Amino acid sequence: MKLLGIVLVIFSTSSLGYLFALKYKMRHWILKSMISSLNLFKIEITYSKAPLGEILMAISRSSDKSVKFVFSKTGMILSQNEGYTAGEAWEIALKEWDNGYLKKEDIEILRSFGFGLGNSDVYNQEKNFDLAIELLKRQLSNAEEESKKNEKLYKNIGVLAGLAIIILFL
Amino acid sequence: MNIDIIFKIAAIGILVTVLNQVLIRSGREEQAMMVTLAGIVVVLMMVINMINNLFNAVKTIFQLY
Numbered sequence: 001m002k003l004l005g006i007v008l009v010i011f012s013t014s015s016l017g018y019l020f021a022l023k024y025k026m027r028h029w030i031l032k033s034m035i036s037s038l039n040l041f042k043i044e045i046t047y048s049k050a051p052l053g054e055i056l057m058a059i060s061r062s063s064d065k066s067v068k069f070v071f072s073k074t075g076m077i078l079s080q081n082e083g084y085t086a087g088e089a090w091e092i093a094l095k096e097w098d099n100g101y102l103k104k105e106d107i108e109i110l111r112s113f114g115f116g117l118g119n120s121d122v123y124n125q126e127k128n129f130d131l132a133i134e135l136l137k138r139q140l141s142n143a144e145e146e147s148k149k150n151e152k153l154y155k156n157i158g159v160l161a162g163l164a165i166i167i168l169f170l
Numbered sequence: 171m172n173i174d175i176i177f178k179i180a181a182i183g184i185l186v187t188v189l190n191q192v193l194i195r196s197g198r199e200e201q202a203m204m205v206t207l208a209g210i211v212v213v214l215m216m217v218i219n220m221i222n223n224l225f226n227a228v229k230t231i232f233q234l235y
Contacts, residue, residue: 150196152192156189
């Protein structure tokens with residue numbers, strides 16, 4: 001009975017620690033895959049002159065599953081022809097996709113990228129992409145630093161807090 | 171008089187040391203300090219009864235009433 005309690009306490013606290021660590025890891029991962037997807041998007045826009053809905057669908061098929069939703073949702077809204085502009089569709093998708101891993105600043109960068117999406121010529125679109133990618137890259141290095149600092153810490157603290165509780169109540 | 175409490179205090183000591191190292195390594199000196207202090211307080215809480223007993227025993231032996 002005592003052993004069961006020990007195992008449960010250790011398991012729960014260390015999984016809590018892992019959960020906190022996952023938050024930092026996920027932010028880093030999402031930013032990374034977002035940047036690569038946006039790069040792909042930029043290339044698609046500048047070289048193939050397909051409609052935005054189709055491009056977005058193609059991107060969503062080839063991007064990582066953590067960012068897939070935004071592209072597929074935007075593409076879906078655009079290909080249904082309901083009268084939304086690309087920026088509006090992007091914003092709707094972004095709002096539905098927001099899962100708490102990204103910080104407010106990251107979301108804000110993506111949102112302001114959406115305002116410029118699909119309302120100018122190819123040259124200006126490219127500049128809009130470059131700006132968003134540049135800003136996201138800065139956030140990425142920021143996230144990298146933070147995850148390096150906090151990931152290990154939270155994992156260790158989870159396990160050690162469990163041990164502390166056990167020793168105190170044994 | 172049970173010997174278990176010594177092991178318990180030793181375990182807390184080890185734990186606090188490791189936690190301290192982890193926190194310092196990730197650049198959180200203040201929290202590391204707080205953890206150390208918390209460890210000291212916890213251990214003190216555990217032994218304070220025994221210290222009280224010891225003092226009472228000393229008083230009784232030398233008849234300092």
